[in-house]
Amino acid sequence: GRKVLIVYAHQEPKSLNGSLKRVAVEELSKQGCSVTVSDLYAMQFEPRATRNDIVGCLHNSEEFDYGVETWQAYKRGGLSSDLLEEQKKVQEADLLIFQFPLYWFSMPAIMKGWMDRVLAQGFAHEYPNCYDSGLLQNKLALFSFTTGGSKEMYAKEGISGDIRYLLWPLQHGIMHFCGVKVLAPHICFAPEYVSEEKRKEMLIAWAQRLKTLWKEEPINCSPEWYFK
Amino acid sequence: GRKVLIVYAHQEPKSLNGSLKRVAVEELSKQGCSVTVSDLYAMQFEPRATRNDIVGCLHNSEEFDYGVETWQAYKRGGLSSDLLEEQKKVQEADLLIFQFPLYWFSMPAIMKGWMDRVLAQGFAHEYPNCYDSGLLQNKLALFSFTTGGSKEMYAKEGISGDIRYLLWPLQHGIMHFCGVKVLAPHICFAPEYVSEEKRKEMLIAWAQRLKTLWKEEPINCSPEWYFK
Numbered sequence: 001g002r003k004v005l006i007v008y009a010h011q012e013p014k015s016l017n018g019s020l021k022r023v024a025v026e027e028l029s030k031q032g033c034s035v036t037v038s039d040l041y042a043m044q045f046e047p048r049a050t051r052n053d054i055v056g057c058l059h060n061s062e063e064f065d066y067g068v069e070t071w072q073a074y075k076r077g078g079l080s081s082d083l084l085e086e087q088k089k090v091q092e093a094d095l096l097i098f099q100f101p102l103y104w105f106s107m108p109a110i111m112k113g114w115m116d117r118v119l120a121q122g123f124a125h126e127y128p129n130c131y132d133s134g135l136l137q138n139k140l141a142l143f144s145f146t147t148g149g150s151k152e153m154y155a156k157e158g159i160s161g162d163i164r165y166l167l168w169p170l171q172h173g174i175m176h177f178c179g180v181k182v183l184a185p186h187i188c189f190a191p192e193y194v195s196e197e198k199r200k201e202m203l204i205a206w207a208q209r210l211k212t213l214w215k216e217e218p219i220n221c222s223p224e225w226y227f228k
Numbered sequence: 229g230r231k232v233l234i235v236y237a238h239q240e241p242k243s244l245n246g247s248l249k250r251v252a253v254e255e256l257s258k259q260g261c262s263v264t265v266s267d268l269y270a271m272q273f274e275p276r277a278t279r280n281d282i283v284g285c286l287h288n289s290e291e292f293d294y295g296v297e298t299w300q301a302y303k304r305g306g307l308s309s310d311l312l313e314e315q316k317k318v319q320e321a322d323l324l325i326f327q328f329p330l331y332w333f334s335m336p337a338i339m340k341g342w343m344d345r346v347l348a349q350g351f352a353h354e355y356p357n358c359y360d361s362g363l364l365q366n367k368l369a370l371f372s373f374t375t376g377g378s379k380e381m382y383a384k385e386g387i388s389g390d391i392r393y394l395l396w397p398l399q400h401g402i403m404h405f406c407g408v409k410v411l412a413p414h415i416c417f418a419p420e421y422v423s424e425e426k427r428k429e430m431l432i433a434w435a436q437r438l439k440t441l442w443k444e445e446p447i448n449c450s451p452e453w454y455f456k
Contacts (some may be wrong), residue, residue: 011277011278011279011292011294012291012292012293014290014291015291015292015293041276041278044276047275047276047337047338047340047341048269048272048275048337048338049239049331049336049337049338050239050269051239062242063240063242063243064239064240064243065240065243065420066239067376103277103340103343103344104340104343104344104347104397104401104402104405105396105397105398105400105401105402106334106340106397106401107340108277108340108344109275109276109277109337109338109340109341109343109344109345110275110276110277110337110341112331112332112334112335112336112337112340113275113337113338113341115331115332115337116331116332116336116337117337119332131387148295159359160401161396161400161451165393165396165397165451165454165455166396166397166401168333168389168393168394168396169332169333169334169393169394169397170333172333172389173332173333173334173388173394174332174333177332192293223389223393226393227393227455
C-alpha cells in the first residue's frame with residue numbers, strides 16, 4: 001500500500017478545508033493507502049526557525065546561522081524531536097498533500113514554518129543535490145487549497161493574475177528544489193461565496209479526482225507552465 | 229519628518245540582515261526620519277493565526293473563520309494587543325521596509341505570520357477597497373532581503389528563474405492588494421559565499437541607496453514587471 005502524508009492547516013474541523021482533508025483520508029484509506037495527517041494547528045506546530053530546533057551545542061555559538069546549524073544538527077541527529085517526527089513522516093511518504101486556505105497568495109504562516117523547519121539541508125537537499133537531484137526524489141506533492149478570490153480574479157487577465165503565478169514559489173521553489181515531482185494543484189475557488197450545494201460538489205470532485213490520482217502524470221515544472 | 233517601520237526577521241544581530249537593518253536605522257535617522265523596528269524574533273512574534281487573536285466572544289462560535297472573526301474583532305476594537313500595536317506602527321508609517329533572509333522563495337514564516345495577522349480585513353483592505361483602492365494608500369513598501377542562491381541562479385534563464393517571479397506574491401499579492409506602492413526590491417545575493425570586503429560593499433550600497441530613497445518612483449506593479 002502507498003503512503004500518504006497530509007499536511008493540513010486549518011483551525012476549524014467544520015471548514016471546507018477540514019472536509020477536503022477528511023475526504024482525502026477516507027478515499028485514500030479505501031484504496032488501501034496508509035494515510036498520516038499532520039494537523040498543524042491541532043499540534044500547535046511551531047513555525048519559527050530558532051535556536052530551539054537544535055539540541056545541544058551549536059556548531060558556531062558566536063554567530064547563529066539557522067541554515068548551517070540545522071544542517072550540522074541533522075547530520076549528528078541533533079534536530080528537535082518535532083522536526084525528526086515530521087521528517088520521518090516525509091521520508092516514509094510516497095505522496096505529500098498540502099491542504100490549506102490561501103493566505104496572501106501563499107500558505108498560512110504555520111505551514112510555511114513547516115517548510116522552513118522540516119525541509120532542512122541534509123534531509124531534503126544538500127548542494128549540489130537540489131532540483132532534479134534533490135534528496136526527496138520518487139515522491140509526489142500536491143497543493144490542495146481554497147481561495148478567497150474568484151476564478152475570474154485569478155485568471156491571466158484578472159486583477160490577481162493567473163493563479164499559477166503564485167504556485168511558482170511553492171511548487172518550483174520548494175518541492176522541485178527538493179526533487180519532489182508535483183501533481184496538478186487542486187483549487188476550490190471562493191467557497192465562502194457559493195451555495196452549500198456547490199460546496200458539496202467541490203468535495204465530490206476531490207473524491208473523484210483521488211480515485212485516479214495514481215495514474216496522473218506530474219506537471220512539467222518549468223517556467224512555461226507558470227508564466228506563458 | 230517621515231516615519232519608517234522596519235519589520236525585521238533574523239535571529240542573529242551579527243548577521244548581514246542585522247547589519248542591513250542597523251544601517252537603515254542609522255541612515256534614515258540621520259535624515260530626520262522617525263524609525264521604528266519590529267524585531268520579530270526578539271519579540272517572539274506569534275505567526276499562527278488562531279482564536280487567540282480575538283479578545284472576548286466570537287462572532288460565530290459554532291464554526292471558526294479566521295478572516296471573518298478578525299474583521300469583526302477589528303471593527304469593535306477586539307483584536308489582541310500585539311496586533312493593535314503592529315497596526316498602529318503601520319498606520320503611522322510612510323514607508324515599510326521588510327528586512328529578511330529569503331527562505332524557500334519567500335519570507336521566513338515569522339514574517340509571513342506578521343502579514344497574515346496584522347494586515348486584517350477592515351484595517352488593510354475591505355472589499356471593494358483592495359489593490360489601487362486598498363486601505364493603506366499613501367504608503368510605500370520595500371522588500372530588502374538576502375538570498376542563498378547566486379544572481380546567476382536567479383536569472384531569467386537560471387535554474388531558480390527570474391528573482392522577480394517570487395516577488396509577485398509579496399509585492400502584488402500583499403502590498404499592492406492593501407493599496408501600498410512598492411519601491412524596487414533591494415537584494416543581496418548569496419552573502420554567505422562572498423568575501424568580508426564584498427559584504428561591506430553591500431552595506432555601503434544600501435546606505436547609499438537610502439540617501440536618495442525618497443526621490444525614487446514606485447515600480448509599475450503589473451504582471452509585465454514580473455514576468456516579461
